Amino acid sequence: MNLETAKLAVIELTEQINAHNYAYYVLAQPTISDVEFDMLLQKLVSIETQYPQLVQAHSPSQRVGSDVVKSFNQVKHQYPMLSLGNTYSQADLHDFDERTRKLIGNNFEYVCELKFDGVAIGLTYVNGILQQAVTRGDGVQGDDVTANVKTIKSIPLQLHGNNYPSNFEIRGEIFLPRAEFDRLNQELILQLTDEGYNVDEINERLYRNPRNTASGTIKQQDSKLVAQRKLDCYLYNIFGDDLPFKNHYDALEKARSWGFKISEHSKLCKSIEAVFDFINHWDVKREQLPFDIDGIVLKVNDYAQQEELGYTAKSPRWAISYKFKAANKCTQLIDITYQVGRTGAITPVANLQPVLLAGTIVKRASLHNSDIIEKLDVRIGDMVFVEKGGEIIPKITGVDLEQRSSTSVPVTYITNCPECGTSLVRKPGEAVFYCTNELGCKPQIIGKLQHFTSRKAMNIEGLGEETVTLLFNHGLLNNVADIYELQKDRLVGLERMGDKTATNILNGIEKSKSVGFEKVLFALGIRYVGDTVAKKLAFHFKSLTNLKEANVEALLEAPEVGDKIAQSILNFFQEKNNQETIQKLKLHGLQFELSVNETSNISNKLAGLIIVTTGTLKNFKRDEINDVIAKHGGKSSGSVSSKTSFVLAGESPGENKINKANQLQIAIKTEEEFIRLLND
Numbered sequence: 151m152n153l154e155t156a157k158l159a160v161i162e163l164t165e166q167i168n169a170h171n172y173a174y175y176v177l178a179q180p181t182i183s184d185v186e187f188d189m190l191l192q193k194l195v196s197i198e199t200q201y202p203q204l205v206q207a208h209s210p211s212q213r214v215g216s217d218v219v220k221s222f223n224q225v226k227h228q229y230p231m232l233s234l235g236n237t238y239s240q241a242d243l244h245d246f247d248e249r250t251r252k253l254i255g256n257n258f259e260y261v262c263e264l265k266f267d268g269v270a271i272g273l274t275y276v277n278g279i280l281q282q283a284v285t286r287g288d289g290v291q292g293d294d295v296t297a298n299v300k301t302i303k304s305i306p307l308q309l310h311g312n313n314y315p316s317n318f319e320i321r322g323e324i325f326l327p328r329a330e331f332d333r334l335n336q337e338l339i340l341q342l343t344d345e346g347y348n349v350d351e352i353n354e355r356l357y358r359n360p361r362n363t364a365s366g367t368i369k370q371q372d373s374k375l376v377a378q379r380k381l382d383c384y385l386y387n388i389f390g391d392d393l394p395f396k397n398h399y400d401a402l403e404k405a406r407s408w409g410f411k412i413s414e415h416s417k418l419c420k421s422i423e424a425v426f427d428f429i430n431h432w433d434v435k436r437e438q439l440p441f442d443i444d445g446i447v448l449k450v451n452d453y454a455q456q457e458e459l460g461y462t463a464k465s466p467r468w469a470i471s472y473k474f475k476a477a478n479k480c481t482q483l484i485d486i487t488y489q490v491g492r493t494g495a496i497t498p499v500a501n502l503q504p505v506l507l508a509g510t511i512v513k514r515a516s517l518h519n520s521d522i523i524e525k526l527d528v529r530i531g532d533m534v535f536v537e538k539g540g541e542i543i544p545k546i547t548g549v550d551l552e553q554r555s556s557t558s559v560p561v562t563y564i565t566n567c568p569e570c571g572t573s574l575v576r577k578p579g580e581a582v583f584y585c586t587n588e589l590g591c592k593p594q595i596i597g598k599l600q601h602f603t604s605r606k607a608m609n610i611e612g613l614g615e616e617t618v619t620l621l622f623n624h625g626l627l628n629n630v631a632d633i634y635e636l637q638k639d640r641l642v643g644l645e646r647m648g649d650k651t652a653t654n655i656l657n658g659i660e661k662s663k664s665v666g667f668e669k670v671l672f673a674l675g676i677r678y679v680g681d682t683v684a685k686k687l688a689f690h691f692k693s694l695t696n697l698k699e700a701n702v703e704a705l706l707e708a709p710e711v712g713d714k715i716a717q718s719i720l721n722f723f724q725e726k727n728n729q730e731t732i733q734k735l736k737l738h739g740l741q742f743e744l745s746v747n748e749t750s751n752i753s754n755k756l757a758g759l760i761i762v763t764t765g766t767l768k769n770f771k772r773d774e775i776n777d778v779i780a781k782h783g784g785k786s787s788g789s790v791s792s793k794t795s796f797v798l799a800g801e802s803p804g805e806n807k808i809n810k811a812n813q814l815q816i817a818i819k820t821e822e823e824f825i826r827l828l829n830d
Contacts, residue, residue: 156201163194167210171303172409208279208307212300222293229319229389231270231286233464234447234471240426243448246470247422254455255805260419261399262428265445265471266384267361268325269368271299276317278309285368288605298368301377306409314408318390322383324368326360327441330380334363358510360442385410397451418451433474445473454766454802460788478537480550481505483530486517486561488568492597493677494584496574498523500546507538515544519581520563529558569593589727596622598675602630606681607673608665611658612651620645631734633659663739670740677718686710693743698723755828756784760793764807765800767821782828790816798824
């Protein structure tokens with residue numbers, strides 16, 4: 151066989167194998183036997199071995215796994231992977247429905263989908279070929295696990311047909327079917343039995359649930375091992391520029407024709423009552439599925455209406471997930487201990503007799519605060535009901551009073567910090583007790599250091615939580631400013647700290663000096679100032695000096711700042727220790743103001759104008775238009791009021807906003823008129 155003949159054979163075999171693979175793993179309608187399929191694949195591998203120049207990234211032969219990787223590259227999501235708002239209450243769904251109707255009227259429909267219990271993944275396709283697969287990570291960036299994802303047979307390496315967008319991302323959930331999970335545990339039982347482990351030891355080592363096993367599998371460094379575990383994947387969301395769809399349901403149906411595995415259980419619902427019927431059906435029938443689900447996802451179908459509803463900082467306003475009632479078990483409360491957070495907040499923790507709950511061994515559960523302990527009247531020695539809130543965090547929901555000992559006594563909440571002995575205080579209007587010794591209480595100091603170096607803050611490579619604790623314990627760190635005074639000779643020789651590791655840490659520290667002002671502000675750890683509020687403050691005040699000099703009235707004018715946040719900011723800057731720390735950080739070259747590019751406006755043509763955008767724009771993405779307005783001196787608003795200067799209306803504008811604008815006699819401008827306004 152010469153090269154040209156081999157090339158034609160590879161093309162033909164690839165097409166045949168892809169078609170059979172799709173029929174088996176997506177349609178569940180095999181067209182040939184397993185033996186015949188294996189023979190085709192072996193023939194392809196044989197030709198590619200003889201002519202390695204013919205091997206392509208999307209070849210079916212790549213599904214068997216490749217070389218071991220030492221680490222996964224971090225990739226920033228082009229479209230942030232937002233999480234969905236959760237609820238366990240049908241009353242909350244009624245409220246969601248009412249809010250939606252107030253904003254976009256009554257002419258809409260929902261798409262109801264199963265909420266797969268697995269690992270979120272984003273798949274990027276360019277010209278029909280799988281280019282990259284990235285995990286959710288923190289929602290802003292995730293791990294590139296492309297080599298592992300290529301081993302999943304239900305994910306197409308090359309799309310069917312030719313009518314797909316040239317560049318798009320599709321997202322879904324990677325999961326482990328129950329049958330495969332059981333197979334893995336059976337193999338593990340046989341292996342451990344042969345190695346001489348007893349029953350209790352084997353039970354401790356078994357895979358606990360399909361979700362955790364899928365998560366651990368997709369992050370394996372050896373993709374050949376991943377290929378041995380039959381992961382599966384359903385896709386449920388498409389992102390990209392100029393997508394040829396008007397609504398979510400049609401997009402998924404089109405994606406099905408390209409070769410993607412789309413759930414056949416999704417349903418269009420015209421009313422919230424139809425949504426409840428869907429929920430009630432699957433709450434009963436979910437155990438009959440060959441995979442785990444933990445709820446139902448509800449989405450507004452029309453894309454223009456989704457844009458109209460918009461987003462909060464963390465989740466879309468056009469979607470919500472309803473979670474099925476969590477698993478519940480009864481076990482004994484052995485003791486209550488107390489943890490100290492970086493803000494000094496005291497959290498009581500229940501230490502339990504270990505119990506298997508939703509696939510994991512639960513030994514501890516949060517009791518939140520003294521009010522919860524008093525409300526539950528939970529006592530040491532009680533038999534308590536434990537539930538996994540959100541199927542993740544265990545919590546105590548009640549006490550079995552019939553099993554309570556006659557000698558039990560109510561819990562006396564601690565009055566002094568369990569770490570440093572300082573008297574605890576409880577601020578007016580709050581349920582939590584605090585240790586006020588923030589400069590001398592070990593967990594608070596370490597917590598602040600870990601927060602400062604974390605990914606969403608200064609993102610200092612090499613200074614993870616364990617390393618920060620190690621440096622604190624050796625007296626090298628006591629304040630965040632100390633980070634910038636670390637010396638290599640003091641690092642080398644510490645536990646797990648060689649020359650290369652020390653160099654990487656110092657390089658990471660130096661690199662952090664270029665981190666933007668909004669992240670530096672978040673890193674300072676001002677109470678109630680999360681990453682979203684920090685960004686809003688940074689772009690509103692432009693510099694730390696302006697923020698520090700602002701009074702209450704000026705702070706309240708900033709986006710998303712209320713009385714509590716404003717007072718917290720004032721308190722932070724009044725503390726002498728914080729003032730000294732900031733001064734040291736300035737001397738070390740950290741960014742305490744926005745760059746010229748971030749602060750300078752293109753023009754003042756929209757100065758003093760408040761603009762509301764509605765509908766789909768042709769020339770601007772939804773997340774771009776607000777920046778454009780700001781760059782020309784204007785302000786964006788999400789709702790029409792008497793203060794609105796004009797409404798910028800794109801295609802399929804929201805009828806409520808248009809009606810409100812007409813009632814208030816506020817001008818409605820087209821996108822073309824808006825562009826002319828900027829160009830005049």
